[in-house]
Amino acid sequence: MKSLIAQSHPLSDPKAQLDVINNKTEKLKSLEKFEDKLEEIGLEPLKPTGIEIFQINVGYMCNMTCKHCHVDAGPDRKEIMTKETLQYCLDALQDSDIETVDLTGGAPEMNPHFRWFVDEVSKLGKHIIVRSNLTILDTRKFEDLPQFMADRGVEITCSLPFYSKRRTDIQRGEGTYDKSMKVLKLLNSIGYGKEETGLRLNLVYNPVGAFLPPNQEELQQQYKERLWNDHEIVFNDLYTITNLPISRYLTFLVESGNLEDYMEKLITAFNPGAAQGVMCRNTISIGWDGTLYDCDFNQMLQMKTNHGAPDHIKDWDLDKLNNREIVVDQHCYGCTAGMGSSCGGATV
Amino acid sequence: MDKTYYNPDDLKKFGDVGEFQKELADKFFDYYGTVFADSALSAREKSLIALAVSHAVQCPYCIDAYTEESLEKGYSEEQMMEAVHVAAAIRGGASLVHGVQMMNKVDKLSM
Numbered sequence: 001m002k003s004l005i006a007q008s009h010p011l012s013d014p015k016a017q018l019d020v021i022n023n024k025t026e027k028l029k030s031l032e033k034f035e036d037k038l039e040e041i042g043l044e045p046l047k048p049t050g051i052e053i054f055q056i057n058v059g060y061m062c063n064m065t066c067k068h069c070h071v072d073a074g075p076d077r078k079e080i081m082t083k084e085t086l087q088y089c090l091d092a093l094q095d096s097d098i099e100t101v102d103l104t105g106g107a108p109e110m111n112p113h114f115r116w117f118v119d120e121v122s123k124l125g126k127h128i129i130v131r132s133n134l135t136i137l138d139t140r141k142f143e144d145l146p147q148f149m150a151d152r153g154v155e156i157t158c159s160l161p162f163y164s165k166r167r168t169d170i171q172r173g174e175g176t177y178d179k180s181m182k183v184l185k186l187l188n189s190i191g192y193g194k195e196e197t198g199l200r201l202n203l204v205y206n207p208v209g210a211f212l213p214p215n216q217e218e219l220q221q222q223y224k225e226r227l228w229n230d231h232e233i234v235f236n237d238l239y240t241i242t243n244l245p246i247s248r249y250l251t252f253l254v255e256s257g258n259l260e261d262y263m264e265k266l267i268t269a270f271n272p273g274a275a276q277g278v279m280c281r282n283t284i285s286i287g288w289d290g291t292l293y294d295c296d297f298n299q300m301l302q303m304k305t306n307h308g309a310p311d312h313i314k315d316w317d318l319d320k321l322n323n324r325e326i327v328v329d330q331h332c333y334g335c336t337a338g339m340g341s342s343c344g345g346a347t348v
Numbered sequence: 349m350d351k352t353y354y355n356p357d358d359l360k361k362f363g364d365v366g367e368f369q370k371e372l373a374d375k376f377f378d379y380y381g382t383v384f385a386d387s388a389l390s391a392r393e394k395s396l397i398a399l400a401v402s403h404a405v406q407c408p409y410c411i412d413a414y415t416e417e418s419l420e421k422g423y424s425e426e427q428m429m430e431a432v433h434v435a436a437a438i439r440g441g442a443s444l445v446h447g448v449q450m451m452n453k454v455d456k457l458s459m
Contacts, residue, residue, distance in 0.1 A: 164424045207419070214422035218392055222422055 001065040001173075003074040004248060011251050012072060014301040020254065021245050021330045027260050031267055034332045041272045045307075045325040046281070051318065053283040054126075055102040055343065056081070056089055057296060058111040060288065063136050066159075066172045068206055068249045070300055073106040083113045085290040085313065090120050092316040102283075102343065104131040104296060109142050122152045131204075131343075132158045133172075134180040137187075146183075150190050155200040157239070157343075158184075163226040167208045184233045193235040202237045204345075210258035212269060212338050213240035216346040239345025242266075244297050244334035266333035274340025277347035280326045286313055294326045296343070297334075303327045359409045392421045396431050403435040 004012035011017055023029055038044035059080035062073035093101065101121050108114060108130055121128055130149060136142050149156060158180075162168050165177040184201075187193060193201035203223060207213055220238035227233040243249045245262060253259040280294040284305075290313040293299040304311040309324035340347030366373030384394050395417045402410035418428050 162424070164426070166425065209419065211416050211419045214420055215392075218390075219422040 001074070003065060003072045003076050004251065005072055006074070006076040009251065011247070011254070014246075014303075017246050017250055018301060018329055018331075020250065020259070021263065024254075025260060028263060031263060031330070034328050034330055037267075037270055037333075037336075038275065038328070041275060043275055046278070046328060048322050048324060048326065049281045050322055051096075051098055051282060051284050053100045053102050053279070053343075054089070054093060054096075054098045054286070055104060055283055055296060056086075056286045057104050057288055057299060058086070058106070058108045058114065058117070060106045061110045062106040062133065063110070063139070064107070064133055064173060064176070066133075066248075067252060068161075068171055068208075068243055070244055070247045070249060070297060071106060072247045072300070077106065079288045080111055081113075081288045081290075083116070085288075086113055086117045086120075088290055088313040088316070089286060090117075090124070092313060092318075093121065093124055093126060096318050098318075099127055100129060101126045102129040102131070104343075107133055107136045109136050109145055115148060118149070118152055118154065122154075127155065128152065129155045129157055132156055134158045134160070134183045135176060137183045138179045146187055146190055146192070150192065150199055153199070155202070156187065156192060157202040157204060159206070160184075160203045160223075161206045161208050163223050163230075171206065171208045181231050181233065184227075184235070185231065188234055193233075195236075200237075201235045202239055203235050205238055205240045206243055210253060210256065210262045210265075212265065213242055213341070213346075216240040216339060237345070239343075240339070240341070241343070241345065242334045242337055242341035244331045246297060246331050247300055263330070263333070266337045269337035270333060271336055271338060271340060271348060273348045274336045274338070277340055277342070278332070278335045279342035279344065279347070280335075283343070284321060290314060292321070294324075297331060298327060301329070301331065303329065354408045356409075356412060359413060362409075395421045396423060396427065399428060400431040400435040403432045404439055 011020065021028065035044055038046055057071075060071055060073045060077035061075065061080060062077065063075060065074040105111070109132065111117070118128060137146055159172070160168065160180055161171045168177040168180065169175065187201055191197035192199045205213060205219060205223070213219070216238060219240060223238050224235070227235070245253055245259070245266075250259075253262050280298075283295060285293040285296050285299050287293060287299050291299075292305045292309075292311050292313060293303065294305060304327075305321065305324055306327050307325040309320050310317050335341045363373075363377065384391055384398070389397075395414060398410065399414040399418050402414050415428070
């Protein structure tokens with residue numbers, strides 16, 4: 001499967017995506033604007049609580065093309081963060097108290113400077129999270145990476161949209177589940193996911209369709225039972241993440257006739273508590289070319305940090321960024337529905 | 349066919365039944381909410397029971413609602429279909445067990 005951008009799909013354009021979720025039908029036009037919802041609960045303008053997580057998207061290239069991918073990542077994407085831009089990230093980190101560096105993509109492992117960068121961040125004493133699709137670690141070129149990451153205490157957070165083969169393979173491609181099980185066993189064998197080693201291994205659940213995630217705690221219990229009983233696999237935490245109506249997931253919503261109902265569902269499930277805890281309040285997202293965003297979703301919609309805050313890593317200014325106004329639109333309802341959603345799972 | 353007795357959008361208007369009789373509707377929805385809350389059975393378990401019952405009573409609104417609810421409670425397709433088979437087995441069994449009544453009647457009428 002090609003990325004939307006390689007297909008020249010109309011919805012590969014971020015502006016077209018925003019137009020669809022705001023204006024495609026009379027019903028969508030009539031839905032309450034996210035900003036107004038924030039106003040009602042006294043959160044407008046949305047301000048950071050302080051940046052704690054420095055999330056770098058090191059490139060959109062990926063060995064997979066998952067149906068729900070908000071990045072529209074795939075083997076045909078060539079956007080990769082350069083060493084120079086990575087160095088700007090190191091410079092920013094060196095002078096800050098930010099403790100967590102979260103590496104995402106695409107498949108972040110495919111950035112040619114990945115190992116160098118992990119080493120450099122590690123030397124700064126920062127905690128590193130790598131968001132892995134698992135299957136990349138089942139390739140010859142990357143087979144030594146698990147041990148490399150273990151040696152540096154890297155936390156691995158990986159996608160596994162369901163504990164069953166059927167649903168996992170529907171979203172992520174035939175054979176993904178079996179490869180994922182193989183890599184999870186490998187990660188367990190070097191200590192990942194085991195309480196006593198401190199090597200954290202987390203799984204990420206995404207709904208495989210137009211519905212909201214289950215209760216995170218209950219689902220984690222189901223995952224733990226099923227993965228242990230079926231494969232003797234252990235892990236630390238499960239993060240439930242709501243699909244935001246952008247990019248490939250948006251094309252699914254449009255093509256399947258679920259867009260209106262899904263947007264209504266997100267808005268009906270708006271939870272003020274989840275709005276308080278949205279991840280953009282403690283995260284900054286850095287794009288492959290060094291542009292700054294409030295989150296990885298805004299990055300894909302090309303909604304840069306705004307309202308006087310710097311919008312490129314070269315102009316990093318933590319004080320200004322900590323006092324910025326976060327840029328929002330209708331997709332933000334995805335993070336405030338139900339128990340909330342973030343890169344660290346539910347927020348309530 | 350443009351017109352049908354069942355319109356999926358009508359499910360969203362369920363609460364409107366209170367317009368004609370508020371007191372009873374309020375009591376029903378209050379009761380309904382309590383039934384589906386976590387209690388001796390979890391809300392999760394109740395959603396799967398509701399899915400099975402929806403098939404037993406063949407209510408299209410309920411099937412739509414509790415299919416979505418079951419997915420959002422983390423059930424797999426296999427578990428959901430097994431719940432439907434429970435409904436089917438009870439419905440089938442309910443017919444078949446009356447075969448005993450038929451046999452009894454045959455006994456009584458036969459020489």
